[in-house]
Amino acid sequence: MWRWNDRMLKTKMFISFSIVALVIVGITCGIFYYKNTSDIKSQTFSLSKIIAKQFSEMLDLYMQNIEELTLSISIDPAIQSNLFDFYKASNPIEKETIGYRLNPILFNFSYPKSYVQSISIYTLDGHLYHYTKYVKPDPVVTLSSEQLHNYAEVLGSKPFILVPAPEEQKLGDNPETVVSFIRKITKIPTQTIMGFVDIKINLNAFKMVLTNTEEKENDSTMHVLIVNDEGKVVFENGSRLMGNSQARFDTTIFSKPLPEGELHWNDKVYLYTFEKSSYTGWSTIILIPKDIIILKQKRIQDIVIIIGLISMLLIATVSYILSHQITLPLSNMARKMSRVEIGDLSQRMDYAGANEIGKLSRMYNHMLDSISRLIREVYELKLAEKNAQLSALHAQINPHFLYNTLNIMKSISRLRGIEEVAEISESLAGLFQYSMKNLHRPVALAEEIEHINNYIKIQQHRFGSRLELQCDISGAVLQASILKLTIQPLIENAVNHGLRKVKTGGSILIRAVCHESVLTITVTDNGAGMNEAQRIQIDNTLDSSSSLHQFQDIHHGIGLLNIHQRIQLFYGRPYGLQVSSELGVGTTVTLMIPFSRVQPVKGEIAQ
Numbered sequence: 363m364w365r366w367n368d369r370m371l372k373t374k375m376f377i378s379f380s381i382v383a384l385v386i387v388g389i390t391c392g393i394f395y396y397k398n399t400s401d402i403k404s405q406t407f408s409l410s411k412i413i414a415k416q417f418s419e420m421l422d423l424y425m426q427n428i429e430e431l432t433l434s435i436s437i438d439p440a441i442q443s444n445l446f447d448f449y450k451a452s453n454p455i456e457k458e459t460i461g462y463r464l465n466p467i468l469f470n471f472s473y474p475k476s477y478v479q480s481i482s483i484y485t486l487d488g489h490l491y492h493y494t495k496y497v498k499p500d501p502v503v504t505l506s507s508e509q510l511h512n513y514a515e516v517l518g519s520k521p522f523i524l525v526p527a528p529e530e531q532k533l534g535d536n537p538e539t540v541v542s543f544i545r546k547i548t549k550i551p552t553q554t555i556m557g558f559v560d561i562k563i564n565l566n567a568f569k570m571v572l573t574n575t576e577e578k579e580n581d582s583t584m585h586v587l588i589v590n591d592e593g594k595v596v597f598e599n600g601s602r603l604m605g606n607s608q609a610r611f612d613t614t615i616f617s618k619p620l621p622e623g624e625l626h627w628n629d630k631v632y633l634y635t636f637e638k639s640s641y642t643g644w645s646t647i648i649l650i651p652k653d654i655i656i657l658k659q660k661r662i663q664d665i666v667i668i669i670g671l672i673s674m675l676l677i678a679t680v681s682y683i684l685s686h687q688i689t690l691p692l693s694n695m696a697r698k699m700s701r702v703e704i705g706d707l708s709q710r711m712d713y714a715g716a717n718e719i720g721k722l723s724r725m726y727n728h729m730l731d732s733i734s735r736l737i738r739e740v741y742e743l744k745l746a747e748k749n750a751q752l753s754a755l756h757a758q759i760n761p762h763f764l765y766n767t768l769n770i771m772k773s774i775s776r777l778r779g780i781e782e783v784a785e786i787s788e789s790l791a792g793l794f795q796y797s798m799k800n801l802h803r804p805v806a807l808a809e810e811i812e813h814i815n816n817y818i819k820i821q822q823h824r825f826g827s828r829l830e831l832q833c834d835i836s837g838a839v840l841q842a843s844i845l846k847l848t849i850q851p852l853i854e855n856a857v858n859h860g861l862r863k864v865k866t867g868g869s870i871l872i873r874a875v876c877h878e879s880v881l882t883i884t885v886t887d888n889g890a891g892m893n894e895a896q897r898i899q900i901d902n903t904l905d906s907s908s909s910l911h912q913f914q915d916i917h918h919g920i921g922l923l924n925i926h927q928r929i930q931l932f933y934g935r936p937y938g939l940q941v942s943s944e945l946g947v948g949t950t951v952t953l954m955i956p957f958s959r960v961q962p963v964k965g966e967i968a969q
């Protein structure tokens with residue numbers, strides 16, 4: 363039966379360990395896979411956003427440079443003068459001559475700018491003056507009067523117009539993407555339109571920047587497009603469709619709330635991000651083939667599967683070994699405990715391993731030893747308890763004996779006419795009676811004051827007129843609840859230490875007031891007082907006091923500490939004693955407790 367239970371426990375532990383571990387491994391691998399695939403996608407979007415922003419800013423810098431160039435051309439005095447001469451000339455030969463004069467001027471403007479392919483100046487009637495860097499230029503496509511009229515209307519509200527070239531141009535075997543930057547030329551100072559300047563920009567210069575970016579990021583699959591508001595692709599790296607009027611882009615992505623997502627382009631799925639330039643109005647779009655992301659996710663998936671299979675194999679092996687090592691000593695312990703259950707306390711475990719099972723075996727042996735020892739000691743403990751009760755009863759009899767003896771002395775003294783001895787005996791008996799009753803239970807403040815009066819009567823027989831007690835307490839406060847023997851030790855400290863050397867006029871004043879549910883009792887004497895060092899030492903000791911704290915070599919400190927600790931144990935930390943004193947003037951001890959009225963205890967028998 364035990365062997366069958368052992369196998370069942372081992373199987374259950376093996377299955378439980380395996381299931382829990384496999385669930386943890388599965389969740390961990392799932393989180394790892396999800397987190398990494400999510401990170402790949404988010405990193406792709408982040409990188410694309412950075413590249414799109416950088417490329418858009420670079421494009422803006424190029425265009426700002428071109429705008430400065432067109433402004434320089436439009437306000438150049440030589441160009442202004444030649445255009446003025448053009449409108450005055452009536453002979454076609456003179457107009458052609460103006461072109462020869464403009465050619466070196468346009469050369470000087472375009473030569474420093476490597477990305478400037480050509481500069482054209484159009485008059486209002488469509489006459490063209492053209493300069494190009496090509497050795498064998500293609501035929502120049504002139505602008506019609508209608509186009510110039512449309513440009514004039516648009517340039518009335520914009521400083522310039524960017525127009526993609528209608529066709530791709532070539533320099534040798536290298537295709538080039540060209541954009542026209544058109545600006546009006548106004549007469550100075552009348553600001554009337556004299557013509558238009560058209561600068562064709564070679565966008566192939568951007569390819570060098572993209573090539574450096576791709577090499578830096580080790581990703582040559584990235585596509586960069588520049589698209590205008592109509593969806594025309596102005597520029598696309600690595601494509602033969604650059605500048606082709608048929609290349610159109612879906613502009614609906616520009617109206618979406620997020621500048622990122624997935625789209626179809628040229629029959630492929632891409633992850634995209636875009637950055638729209640407020641300067642040119644064009645959008646820079648970064649496309650990353652989704653196949654690349656899926657390939658990376660597939661690699662991560664393969665790694666996760668391999669790691670998961672290896673982990674499962676290791677977990678199964680470790681679970682079987684652990685279940686065997688745990689169940690073997692446990693089954694042995696179960697057999698021994700069944701013997702203990704029927705009363706055989708001699709069963710002990712002999713497993714000596716240093717692991718938890720070994721500790722459990724040693725604890726089991728110690729438990730049996732303790733049980734045997736406790737069985738032997740129960741009778742002795744009961745006898746000791748009875749002896750303690752007898753000792754407590756004996757200790758209670760002694761104060762009663764003294765109290766009764768004092769009453770006998772009082773009676774004999776009055777019978778024989780010795781009234782002073784009778785009064786002292788009566789006061790001392792009152793002190794004993796008050797001290798013997800329920801020290802732990804709060805009493806009315808009036809009872810504590812009556813106890814103090816008995817104490818003062820005895821001291822006045824000792825000191826005579828040197829000592830006087832005054833009380834300033836209202837009738838309502840006299841019913842306040844207070845711990846027994848908390849004020850009398852303060853009076854005793856004042857008599858024994860503060861007024862010890864006073865020859866005459868010694869006074870102790872007790873005040874008690876209630877304010878905001880706090881009872882404040884002050885005991886003030888006009889005795890010797892303390893210096894500042896002694897007062898600070900007592901304050902520090904009271905502030906840091908605990909039930910284990912001990913005073914050493916501090917005058918009247920032990921009584922104060924005892925009262926302070928009793929108050930804090932009964933009422934809480936905020937309450938207790940405070941001491942203020944001035945050397946040669948006197949000492950004031952302030953006692954603060956929460957105000958409450960004393961509650962009578964039913965069935966209490968006066969002693």
